[in-house]
Amino acid sequence: MHRLWSDTLQRLSPYAPGEQAQNSDVIKLNTNEHALAPSSGAVTAGQQLDVERLRRYPDPTSRLLTEAIATANNVSFDQVLVTNGSDEVLAFAWTAFLSDAHKVPAVPAMTYTFYPVWAKLLGQGLHQVTMNSDLSIDVEALKAWDGPVVFPNPNAPTGLSLPLETIEGLVAHNPNRLVLIDEAYFGFGAASAVSLINQYDNLLITRSFSKSHALAGLRVGYALAHAKLVEGLRRVKDSFNSYPVDAYAQCVATAAVSDSAWFTEASAAVKENRAELAAGLTQQRFSVLPSEANFVLASHPEHTGIVLTEYLKTQNILVRSWSSDELLPWVRITVGTKDQQARLLSALADYLND
Numbered sequence: 001m002h003r004l005w006s007d008t009l010q011r012l013s014p015y016a017p018g019e020q021a022q023n024s025d026v027i028k029l030n031t032n033e034h035a036l037a038p039s040s041g042a043v044t045a046g047q048q049l050d051v052e053r054l055r056r057y058p059d060p061t062s063r064l065l066t067e068a069i070a071t072a073n074n075v076s077f078d079q080v081l082v083t084n085g086s087d088e089v090l091a092f093a094w095t096a097f098l099s100d101a102h103k104v105p106a107v108p109a110m111t112y113t114f115y116p117v118w119a120k121l122l123g124q125g126l127h128q129v130t131m132n133s134d135l136s137i138d139v140e141a142l143k144a145w146d147g148p149v150v151f152p153n154p155n156a157p158t159g160l161s162l163p164l165e166t167i168e169g170l171v172a173h174n175p176n177r178l179v180l181i182d183e184a185y186f187g188f189g190a191a192s193a194v195s196l197i198n199q200y201d202n203l204l205i206t207r208s209f210s211k212s213h214a215l216a217g218l219r220v221g222y223a224l225a226h227a228k229l230v231e232g233l234r235r236v237k238d239s240f241n242s243y244p245v246d247a248y249a250q251c252v253a254t255a256a257v258s259d260s261a262w263f264t265e266a267s268a269a270v271k272e273n274r275a276e277l278a279a280g281l282t283q284q285r286f287s288v289l290p291s292e293a294n295f296v297l298a299s300h301p302e303h304t305g306i307v308l309t310e311y312l313k314t315q316n317i318l319v320r321s322w323s324s325d326e327l328l329p330w331v332r333i334t335v336g337t338k339d340q341q342a343r344l345l346s347a348l349a350d351y352l353n354d
């Protein structure tokens with residue numbers, strides 16, 4: 001605290017990003033980065049970037065990237081807005097649509113922990129909806145809420161997803177409130193709601209290149225929605241930072257989204273490794289939630305998530321756990337390469353059989 005801190009600053013509780021290990025010996029399964037390297041075509045496109053594009057400001061509309069995303073998703077240019085990671089488009093959405101005192105959004109009680117941070121930043125409340133006993137989202141409670149609704153599909157950190165019919169039912173239930181679906185974990189099995197955006201102008205989808213395209217270091221995310229919602233987001237963007245996506249990121253992400261062969265193969269590889277990881281954990285008596293993301297949430301009958309995380313850290317393996325009551329038994333493990341997963345499972349076996 002400092003005497004010059006504003007009231008807004010004093011009430012913030014900033015998001016704590018997952019540990020980013022600098023040491024290359026560490027097996028990093030704590031922040032849900034993709035197991036594979038990104039598209040080689042995308043890497044080459046970045047290496048060949050004309051330096052003139054670095055001397056100049058980048059295109060503020062990210063035109064080529066927006067067109068490529070629109071084509072890949074079968075939507076029009078004005079239904080897409082590209083930003084610096086999906087955290088940024090979520091922050092824009094909070095400012096654009098979720099900052100009025102009479103429009104407090106409902107979120108699942110167990111979900112992405114950045115949502116309360118944006119709510120606080122904007123001096124706004126948040127209505128937390130208790131999870132069902134199987135840790136799935138209570139859709140009926142969200143339906144009953146008379147205000148906007150925000151949740152990831154698949155949810156984080158559970159990895160559980162809702163089917164498209166359920167999402168459509170929720171969106172159609174009340175056309176006068178926003179339904180924001182955070183599809184950060186798109187591409188690993190859950191159905192996307194993108195096919196609904198032409199029909200419902202109260203649906204906003206956010207996506208990320210961090211997970212689906214193995215480009216977390218690039219910081220690119222985007223929104224897909226009715227053109228008027230996208231216009232609202234653009235108005236916030238241009239009132240905050242008109243050039244959020246740099247020239248290099250635009251170039252690499254455009255090549256990445258156009259490489260559909262990489263996407264298909266990489267997504268299949270993650271699903272295969274996820275099934276192996278879940279089977280390996282189950283063999284060691286973990287309960288594993290059926291995930292459609294590139295991570296699994298697992299609990300052991302005898303050890304809390306924190307104890308397992310601390311032990312694995314001594315073995316140079318990073319995973320994620322929490323101190324809150326409801327998440328205490330759980331450990332979240334990112335799907336890794338086959339070799340990384342074998343090392344994780346063998347380290348766990350050493351500990352559990354000791």
Ligand SMILES: Cc1ncc(COP(=O)(O)O)c(C=O)c1O
Pocket residue numbers: 031032084085086087088112152156182184207208209210216220221
């Ligand atoms: C549910 C959810 N939404 C959004 C994000 C942010 O992703 P990005 O890297 O695009 O900012 C994450 C990152 O972990 C996430 O888990």
